[in-house]
Amino acid sequence: MKVVWAGLGGFSILFMVTAYLLMMPLNQLIQAGSGEEWKQLITGFKEETREISRQYGYYDWEAMDLLPGEMPVVYFNQADPAWGSCLYDTRRVKKQTIRSGGCGPTSLAIVYSSLKQEVMTPEDMADFAMEHGYCAAPQGSYRSLFTSGAEQLGLTCFYAGENLETALSYLSEDCLIVSLMGPGIFCDGGHFVVIRGVTEDGKLLLADCWNAANNDKGWEINTIAQNLKTDGGGCLWVLGLQKGE
Numbered sequence: 001m002k003v004v005w006a007g008l009g010g011f012s013i014l015f016m017v018t019a020y021l022l023m024m025p026l027n028q029l030i031q032a033g034s035g036e037e038w039k040q041l042i043t044g045f046k047e048e049t050r051e052i053s054r055q056y057g058y059y060d061w062e063a064m065d066l067l068p069g070e071m072p073v074v075y076f077n078q079a080d081p082a083w084g085s086c087l088y089d090t091r092r093v094k095k096q097t098i099r100s101g102g103c104g105p106t107s108l109a110i111v112y113s114s115l116k117q118e119v120m121t122p123e124d125m126a127d128f129a130m131e132h133g134y135c136a137a138p139q140g141s142y143r144s145l146f147t148s149g150a151e152q153l154g155l156t157c158f159y160a161g162e163n164l165e166t167a168l169s170y171l172s173e174d175c176l177i178v179s180l181m182g183p184g185i186f187c188d189g190g191h192f193v194v195i196r197g198v199t200e201d202g203k204l205l206l207a208d209c210w211n212a213a214n215n216d217k218g219w220e221i222n223t224i225a226q227n228l229k230t231d232g233g234g235c236l237w238v239l240g241l242q243k244g245e
Helices: 002-023 026-031 035-054 103-115 122-131 148-152 164-168 212-216 221-227
Strands: 156-161 176-181 191-198 203-207 236-240
Touching: 103 122, 103 148, 103 176, 103 191, 103 236, 148 156, 156 164, 164 176, 164 191, 164 221, 164 236, 203 212, 203 221
Parallel strands: none
Antiparallel strands: 156 236, 176 191, 176 236, 191 203
């Protein structure tokens, strides 16, 4: 047991050093050496280690070619008394409500109402999801709600899998991102939230249909990355009005 922990400790130290080098501004690193050769060495090191680091939920904002900006959204909360108690369940014995399992249709209602010229409430979207087979009671919604479901509603979808950097690059093209969060600071099991922007200093802005307090702060990119539900099923969908790649 001691050998195992020693190995993990050594890896942790190596990873922390790597992360430290990745987070340091390039000009600071260049000052430690001299000439174009040194610059190329450091740049090459950062490129080679970036993909490895991302496996552990690390993104380097300074190295990401992203434009800051914010998409204004029409916000809905799934617990709103106007629709929170509405049933969102296609089983014979119906128990799931929009409040208890409707983060999927509520998030899509936010996206649809923000991008289109008309409003669909969470109740409207829940009815749509149940009618077209996207309700997965008692476990919320199927992920296909944001692919074929969104396209049925006239939106376009680019499926970004688990690549947060790729998904974020579309925010500057009048798109919104639906992200599926896993167990952690947002939920105990699974929860859909909308990413609506990036601040000047690289913080992410959310539209969380369950906890409105999460919408009033900027989130570290790596905090979001580490809380994505990366279970092999994909967790990021870019939704817009223009035909995606």
